[in-house]
Amino acid sequence: MRSAQKFLNSFRFLPELGALLPADPVPVQPSLRDLDALPDHVDDVVLAMTQKASTTRDRTTGKDAVRVGKQARDRYRAALRHHLRALPHCKPHHNPDPLIDYPSPITDLTTVNDVEGLFAVDHLSASLRRTEEVEHLPGTLSQASAYAYYNNILVILSRNGLLDDETAEIIKSSEFYQQGKELADGMRPATAHWCQNLIADPTKERRFRNLHRLMKRDAEAIIADAKGREMTRTEIERARSLGTCAAASAIEWSGAPIRMANCLGLRLHGSRKNFFVPGQKSASYEFYLPKEETKSGGEVAPIELNADLHGPEVLDWYLETIRPLFPHAEDNIYLFPAVANAGRPLGKGTFDAWFQRASGEVGLHMSFHRWRHGYATLLLDTSWSNLKVAADMLGNTMSVCESNYAWINKKQLHKDGQAIIAERSRQKEAEIIEGRV
Numbered sequence: 016m017r018s019a020q021k022f023l024n025s026f027r028f029l030p031e032l033g034a035l036l037p038a039d040p041v042p043v044q045p046s047l048r049d050l051d052a053l054p055d056h057v058d059d060v061v062l063a064m065t066q067k068a069s070t071t072r073d074r075t076t077g078k079d080a081v082r083v084g085k086q087a088r089d090r091y092r093a094a095l096r097h098h099l100r101a102l103p104h105c106k107p108h109h110n111p112d113p114l115i116d117y118p119s120p121i122t123d124l125t126t127v128n129d130v131e132g133l134f135a136v137d138h139l140s141a142s143l144r145r146t147e148e149v150e151h152l153p154g155t156l157s158q159a160s161a162y163a164y165y166n167n168i169l170v171i172l173s174r175n176g177l178l179d180d181e182t183a184e185i186i187k188s189s190e191f192y193q194q195g196k197e198l199a200d201g202m203r204p205a206t207a208h209w210c211q212n213l214i215a216d217p218t219k220e221r222r223f224r225n226l227h228r229l230m231k232r233d234a235e236a237i238i239a240d241a242k243g244r245e246m247t248r249t250e251i252e253r254a255r256s257l258g259t260c261a262a263a264s265a266i267e268w269s270g271a272p273i274r275m276a277n278c279l280g281l282r283l284h285g286s287r288k289n290f291f292v293p294g295q296k297s298a299s300y301e302f303y304l305p306k307e308e309t310k311s312g313g314e315v316a317p318i319e320l321n322a323d324l325h326g327p328e329v330l331d332w333y334l335e336t337i338r339p340l341f342p343h344a345e346d347n348i349y350l351f352p353a354v355a356n357a358g359r360p361l362g363k364g365t366f367d368a369w370f371q372r373a374s375g376e377v378g379l380h381m382s383f384h385r386w387r388h389g390y391a392t393l394l395l396d397t398s399w400s401n402l403k404v405a406a407d408m409l410g411n412t413m414s415v416c417e418s419n420y421a422w423i424n425k426k427q428l429h430k431d432g433q434a435i436i437a438e439r440s441r442q443k444e445a446e447i448i449e450g451r452v
Contacts, residue, residue: 017044053099053124060130061099065091068174091171094164097156099124099133101142117141134172136182139165140189147191148363151276153312162195190367194384202388202419209385210392211422222379223389227268227329229377230261234337251340256369258337259351259361261329263370263383269326270302270318271408272390275367275383277304278351279360285348292334293327300330311410391420399424 020043027033027040053061068091071082083091102121117137127133143165149155156164165186172178186192197203202210213219222229234257237250246254263278281290281302290302297319304315320326338344343357351366353359370383381389391405395416405420406413 020044053096057099057124057127057130058096061092061095064095064131064171064175068171090163091167094167095171097146097164098139098142098168101145102133102138105138105141105145117144131175131177134168134177136185139168139182139186143186143189143191148276150191151274151310152308153306153310157198157310158191158195159198160195162192162199165192166196190382190384198415198419202422206385206388207422209381210388210420213389214392214396214423219379220393222377223393224268225325226374226377226379227261227264228325230257230264230373231329231332233373233376234258234261235332238336255337255340255354257373258333258340259366260370260373262333262337263351263366264386265326265329265333266302266320267386267390269320269322269324270300271315272387273304273315274310274387274410275363277308279349279363279366280308281350282348283350288348290350292330300327309410315410388419391416392423395420395423399427 020041023032023036023041024043027036052058065088069083069088103124105117105120107117107120117140119137120141121127121133121138132138143161146156146161146164147158150158150161169178169183169186172182193203197206213223234254237254237257238246241247241250266278266281267273282288283290283292287305289305291297291300293299295301296317299322300320301317303317306312306314309315320330322328338350338352341347341352341354344352347353347358349360351361353361354365367383371381374381387409391409394401394405394408402413402416406416409416
């Protein structure tokens, strides 16, 4: 839009165009940088760091030479500004692990004197976590873009002499960072190998299809052992975590493989309710994602849980048996309530830790992120013609799916190529025999 507005103003001198425009110049929509400007003294440091990272000193002449082009410099500035803008929105987690907690949050950038100090590891970790928290919302960085931004930040810090090995290792070891790299560069070899094993091993595929039922079974065993007495704190915690993972898996398998943030954000009550029990809107469980909560910015139409995939029976059990084990369940609007924070949804870090442990215990080690990969792999291994279906269900473009899962169809493509050559050879041999060649 800004480009169009600038174009109209630049060419309004043409009589044919000027006759269609108002007398005054067309107002130009301000850029994001102008709308959310950093304090001048902070932006000055951003420009200085960008300049230093973009040039190199010629040791022969003593002059500075440009190291990167304008587009790269613009990306550098955007990455640094994103990190700094995110800091006032980062909240302390009060986690005993010092690498996860954010003990000294920044509330006002105008009062900061040591701007370079804002690129220390605790600030970088906090802004990366914040970026992950809102990644599924429209108007925010995608996971692939987040990887590119923080990778650029590490490059800039290194060229400014502000990066140590420990900071680089912590940021690069982030699962969110690694998943972003996977989306930017194509599926990681480890993930592709996991998906290949999933479809090559009937036992693993069977466990994947029944993950929600297996986790439910394990949680029920804990509850059954405590029959006739009060459950211990440990038993409650284990049943609660297993049951929650079972219910989330049921939604993913029998509904749609939605992102973790969308799954944990499903609401049972309130004006923004988007998860419905049978009888409220349909005969089965149903949920939808409003456009302000999807990456594409488009509303996801209502999705019913398929009874043939055993999702509804797991949700029945979860709501009756597991959800009441959460301390603030009755007053919480979320399907998956937080354990300690009343009124809040279950945290992604807590849930993913539960899920990795629960999936490992049933013999299928995976993070929740791999749900989407596994689901798409089964669809596309069934038939490559399901590419559009897989893209729609994942909320991705067909080109992204084709790039990430091309290996699934590779053997078939080779066979198709061999068949084409064989058919051509038969035709040519027939022509020789008929005397036409």
